[in-house]
Amino acid sequence: MRTQPDAAPDVTRSLRRAVMLLRLLSTHARIGWRLSDLADQAQLDRATVHRLLAGLCGERLATRVPGTLRYTLGPLAFELGIAAEPYFNLDRAAGHRLAALATELGGTLYLKVRSGVESVCIARHDGSKAVLALLLEVGGRRPLCLTAGGVAMLIRLPRAQQRDIERLNRDTMVRQGDARWPGVRQMVRRSRHCGFGLNLGDIVPGICTVSIALQCADQLPVASLGLALATNSLSQSRSAELASTLMAEAMDLQKQLARMRF
Numbered sequence: 001m002r003t004q005p006d007a008a009p010d011v012t013r014s015l016r017r018a019v020m021l022l023r024l025l026s027t028h029a030r031i032g033w034r035l036s037d038l039a040d041q042a043q044l045d046r047a048t049v050h051r052l053l054a055g056l057c058g059e060r061l062a063t064r065v066p067g068t069l070r071y072t073l074g075p076l077a078f079e080l081g082i083a084a085e086p087y088f089n090l091d092r093a094a095g096h097r098l099a100a101l102a103t104e105l106g107g108t109l110y111l112k113v114r115s116g117v118e119s120v121c122i123a124r125h126d127g128s129k130a131v132l133a134l135l136l137e138v139g140g141r142r143p144l145c146l147t148a149g150g151v152a153m154l155i156r157l158p159r160a161q162q163r164d165i166e167r168l169n170r171d172t173m174v175r176q177g178d179a180r181w182p183g184v185r186q187m188v189r190r191s192r193h194c195g196f197g198l199n200l201g202d203i204v205p206g207i208c209t210v211s212i213a214l215q216c217a218d219q220l221p222v223a224s225l226g227l228a229l230a231t232n233s234l235s236q237s238r239s240a241e242l243a244s245t246l247m248a249e250a251m252d253l254q255k256q257l258a259r260m261r262f
Contacts, residue, residue, distance in 0.1 A: 017044065018052050023118075025062060025073050027141050032070030041175070087261045088113070090214075090223060090253055091123035098225075101249060102127035105242070107229040110136070110211075111253075112149040113262070114222055117165045118142060119150035122223075143169035145184045148209035148228075152197030153221035154188070156213045196243045197226060200234060208234045212246040214254050222262040225250050 024041055025033060033041075039049040053071055056062035060076035091098065091111050102109040102125040111123035121140045136142065144150035144165055154162055166188070173181055183202035191197050197211030211226030225246050234242075 014052070017042070017048070018056060021049065021052055021056065022061060022073070022077070023115075023141070025071060026077075026139065029072050029139060032065040032068060032072035034070055038071065043175075089122060090256055090260070093256060094249075094253055095123065095125070097249065097252075098123065099125040101125075101245075102227075105227055105229075105245070107227045110149055110209075110224075110226045110228065112147070112153075112224050112226070114144065114150075114153045114224075115141065117144050117168050119144050119147060119153065119224070121149075143172055145169040145188060146173070146180070146203065147226075148187065148191070148197035148199040148211040149224040149226040150197075151188055151191045151199075152211035152213040152224040152226065155192050155195075155197075156215065156219075156221040194239070194243075196247075197224065198234075198239055198243075201232060206230060206232055208232075210234070210239055210242040210246060212243060212250045214250050214257065216254075216257050216262055222257065223253070225253065 020042055021038065024038060035046060035049060035053065038053075039046045042049060053062055057064070057071075057074065060074045062071055062077075063074035064070070065072055086092070090113075098109050098111065104127070106127050108127060109123075109125040110121055112119045112121050118141050121136050121138050124136070124138050136147070142150060144154050146169065154165060157165070169184075170181055173184075180203055187197075187199050187202040190200070190202075196213070197209065199207070199209040199211075201208055207228055208231050209226050209228040211224045213221040214223040214225065216222050227242055227246060
């Protein structure tokens with residue numbers, strides 16, 4: 001049966017809500033979400049979330065974690081990702097170079113892509129001195145303002161868009177009870193001044209990160225390359241030196257963007 005014209009807004013709203021739930025499910029893929037917590041985070045009533053989850057589970061986009069009452073991404077999400085991977089995975093051709101660079105620089109290299117107001121880690125390469133305290137794994141999704149890689153992309157956007165993203169990220173963090181916003185603001189201000197993402201222990205003490213944005217043909221940022229180091233501080237000269245090294249690699253990665261679908 002063809003959808004009536006006056007039902008279109010309801011269909012669009014349901015679609016957006018379902019996609020929002022999929023995004024949230026991806027943030028706790030390992031342990032999953034309780035329905036009540038998912039409803040609170042999505043700011044939707046439980047009945048609506050239950051209905052949407054039932055539909056997503058029916059289509060295999062979501063599933064119940066065995067032996068629990070928690071929900072996570074389903075097998076169809078994995079299958080769709082496999083089909084899209086050749087057209088979006090920047091690490092596919094450059095992974096060996098990034099692994100070597102991580103070893104050379106003695107830290108952990110992250111390759112991230114922008115996903116709306118968030119960043120998603122698509123590759124992680126641990127060097128000889130891997131930063132063991134880091135919790136972000138491949139597939140991890142964070143507010144754009146919360147990591148140096150996200151901030152590297154943020155500061156390359158139009159200023160009005162930056163303000164909107166900062167407001168939305170702040171609201172998300174406050175809703176989750178995250179008290180790190182003062183550190184986030186400090187990192188964002190410093191990064192704007194430097195021209196690249198620079199975290200000097202602002203989020204997690206003892207971890208500093210330098211990140212460079214990758215831009216597509218329209219000069220908008222779509223990805224970032226960052227180096228995390230287990231150190232309490234980085235001098236201005238050392239930060240600039242690392243940023244220059246990462247920029248050289250980022251220029252090669254940007255050439256691949258023309259062959260992808262960002």
